Amino acid sequence: MNLNLIKKTFFILLLTFYITNTSAQSSHVLWYNQPAEYFEESLVLGNGKMGATVFGGANSDKIYLNDITLWSGEPVNPNMNPEAYKNIPAIREALKNENYKLAEELNKKIQGKNSEKYAPLGTLEINNSEKGKAVNYHRELDISNAISKVSYEMAGIKYTREYFVSAPDQIMIIKLTADQKGALNFDINLKSLLKSNVEVRNNILVMTGSAPIHENAGYNVVPKYLSIKDRGTRFTGLVQIKKTDGKITSSRETLTLKDATEAIIYVSVAASFNGFNKNPASEGLDDVGIALQNMNKAFAKSFDKLKESHISDYQKFYNRVDLNLGKTTAPDLPTDERLLRYADGKEDKNLEILYFNFGRYLLISSSRTMGVPANLQGIWNPHLNPPWSSNYTMNINLEENYWLAENTNLSEMHLPLLSFIKNLSVTGKITAKTFYGVDKGWAAGHNSDIWAMTNPVGQFGKEEPMWACWPMAGAWLSTHIWEHYIFTQDKNYLKAEGYPLMKGAAEFCMGWLVPDKNGNLITSPSTSPENQYKLADGFVGATLYGGTADLAMIRECFDKTIKASKVLNIDADFRAKLEKTLGKLHPYQIGKKGNLQEWYFDWEDKDPKHRHQSHLFGLFPGNHITPLKTPDLAEASKKTLEIKGDETTGWSKGWRINLWARLWDGNRAYKMYRELLRYVDPDGKKTEKPRRGGGTYPNLFDAHPPFQIDGNFGGAAAVAEMLIQSDENEIRLLPALPDAWESGSVKGICARGGFEIEMEWNNKMIQKMIISSKKGGKTTLIFGAKKQEIVLKTGERKHINW
Structure with missing residues (x-):
C-alpha cells in the first residue's frame, strides 16, 4: 500500500470518527436556525436574581429583564380577617x-386577599442600523457554561453576539463583534411596562421606576398605579457600553454606538425589596446605589475575566452530575425540529438527557436569592398580568x-x-x-x-x-x-x-x-x-x-x-x-x-x-x-x-412520572416522560393545525399550558427517581429503569443519608458502582434481589461489586 493511500485511508477514518462523535445531538446545547418570535422560543439566562430572556433577532434584538425581588404590593397584614x-x-x-x-x-x-404579582422589570432593545436579510443564522444556549450565542451574516459581514448573566459580578454581559472594522452600528433603549422614567446620564442609560401597589382583585385586572409616597418596590436598570473603537453618542432615551468593531454591553438591575416584612419604599434597599456599584465594579473588569468567573461559579454546580443513556442515532437538528421528530416517536436519548440537564440549569439560574424561591415562571416573566400572578x-x-x-x-x-x-x-x-x-x-x-x-x-x-x-x-x-x-x-x-x-x-x-x-x-x-x-x-x-x-x-x-x-x-x-x-x-x-x-x-x-x-x-x-x-x-x-x-398538563405529567417511578414501573414512567417532551406551539402562534396541550415549547419550557416552570423541574426530578430511590435506611438502584435506557451511566446523583452515587449499567445490569459519603454513615444498597450493607467514613469512596 503506497503512502498516499495510507494517508487517504487515515483521513477518511479520522473524518468518520469526527462526524460520528460531533454530529450526534448535544445533551448540553439548545440551538435554532432562526431568531425567537415568541417568548416560548426565546433562550433564558439567570444568576438566581436577575433573569434575561433573549430573542436574538438580527435587525433588532429584544431582551426581557427581570429581578426576582420585584413584585407588586408591600408587607402583608396577616391580621386581615381577625374573626x-x-x-x-x-x-x-x-x-x-x-x-x-x-x-x-x-x-x-x-x-x-389574593396574592400579589411578580412584575416584569423592563425590555432592552438593540436596534442595528444595517437592515437586511441575515443568512447563515445560528442561535444557541450552551447550558454547560450558561452562555447564549447568536451569529449571522448580513451584506457579507459576519456578526456575533455572546450573552451571559453572572452571579459573582451580578451583571448581564452582551459582547457584540463584527468581522469587518467599523461595521457595528446600533442603538440601545430600555422601556418598562411599569411606571418608570428613562434617561441617559454620563453615557449610561438609566431606567428607574416602581412596582404598583394594589390588592390583587383577580388575575386579569390591570394594576392601577397609585402615586403614593413611600409605597411600592423601586427598581433600577442601567446599561453601559464598553467599546474598542467607534463612537458613543446619546439622545435623551437612547445610547448609540457607531463605526465599532467590538463592543461589550453591561446591564445592571436592582430593586429596593429588603425582606418580606419591611416596607420596600421607606425601609428599602438603595436600588440605584446597588445597581451602580455592581455596574462600576464589573465595568472595570475585562470581558474575559467576567466570563471566566461566571463559568467557574456556574460549573461548580452544573458539573456535579453527568448522565449518559447509551448510544443514540438521532441526527443533528435544531432543537425545535428535534422536538418535532421526537414527538413522532423517534429515538433521541440525548434530548432526554438535555431536558434533565436543562431542569438543573433552570434551578441554578432561578434559585439563588435567600427568602425568594423560584416562582411559577422561575424568574422569567414578560407580562404585567402573568398567568396566576406568577406567584407561589x-x-x-x-x-x-x-x-x-x-x-x-x-x-x-x-x-x-x-x-x-x-x-x-x-x-x-x-x-x-x-x-x-x-x-x-x-x-x-x-x-x-x-x-x-x-x-x-x-x-x-x-x-x-x-x-x-x-x-x-x-x-x-x-x-x-x-x-x-x-x-x-x-x-x-x-x-x-x-x-x-x-x-x-x-x-x-x-x-x-x-x-x-x-x-x-x-x-x-x-x-x-x-x-x-x-x-x-x-x-x-x-x-x-x-x-x-x-x-x-x-x-x-x-x-x-x-x-x-x-x-x-x-x-x-x-x-x-x-x-x-x-x-x-x-x-x-x-x-x-x-x-x-x-x-x-x-x-x-x-x-x-x-x-x-x-x-x-x-x-x-x-x-x-x-x-x-x-x-x-x-x-x-x-x-x-x-x-x-396519562393525558394531562405539563406539571401534572411531571408529578405522574414520579408516581409511576415510585411504583417501579419504568416503562410507564418513560412513556409519560416522552409525552412531557411532546412539542407544543408557542401560545400566540397561529397555525393551521396548532399543537396544544401539556408538553414542551420550542425553547424546552414546560407547557402547562401556558408556561409554568414546575413541569421542567418535576420531569428532571423524575429521571433521577427512575435511576435511584432512597430513604433513611436504604438506597435502591435502577428501581424504575425503562427498557429504552438499558445501558448508561450516571455520576453525582445523591441519595438520602448523605450519599453520592456513580454507576454504569449495561443490559439493565450494574457493571460498575461507586458510593461516597459526605458525613459518614451506613445504608443498605439494593439492586433487584441483591442487598449489601455499607458503612462509610466521612469523605470515603467505595467501589461496590454486584
Missing part, C-alpha cells in the same frame, strides 16, 4: 349534618420546583425555599389563630408571594373553596426541611432552624384535627386541591371532612418531625404526642373501583381525569406508601393513576 375562625364551628356542624351545600357556602367566609402556588407547584434540588446535587438551590418557609412561619402564626382558631404552630394556604402571605385566598368570599380554602401548605413544605437534612446530614441547620419550623407545622396540624364519628382524627373542613366531588343527588362541591390529601400530608409531616426530634434527641414529650396522634388518623380507604379514595366517602369525581393527584402524596413526594411496605395501597394508587390516564 374568620369564628365561622369554623358552623362549617363543622354543617358537615357533621352532611349538609355539603351549606358547608361550601360557609367555607367562603374563611378567606382573605403551594398546593403543588412551588414544591415541585424543588423536587430535583437534593437528589440532583443542587442542595444550595434549596436554601431560598427553606428560608422562605421561615418567613411563612411568621405570618403563618397569625393565620393559624385568626383563620383557623389554632393557637399553636403556623399555617399557610394555597397561594403566597414575596411578602410571605399565608392566609387562605379568595378575595374575602368571592372565590371557589376548591382552590381558595386549603390550609395544608405548612405540612407539605415542612417535609422539604427534612429532605434537606437527610440528604446533607446538616444537623446544625436542623437544630437551629429546621426543626422549630417542622414542629410549628406539626403543632398546627395537631390543633386542626378533630375526631370523626368513629373516633378517628380527621380535618374539618377539608378540600382536595382544585378537585371536586359529585354526590348522588348531583351536587358538585369541594368542601368535606377527612380529605385523604390532608391526612396524607399530616402523616408525612408528623413522621418527619418525629424523626427530626429523634436525630436531635429533643422534645420527647411532644414526639410521644405526635406518635399517638399519628396512630389515630382516619386510615386510607380503597374504593369500589379499586382506587385510593380521594374523599372520606367513596364519592364520584366531577372530573375523573383531573390533573391534581394530591391524595397520592404518600406515594410521592411522601414515602409512606410503597410497593413493599403497603402493597395494597400501592396497588390502589396504581389504579387511581390508570383511571386518571
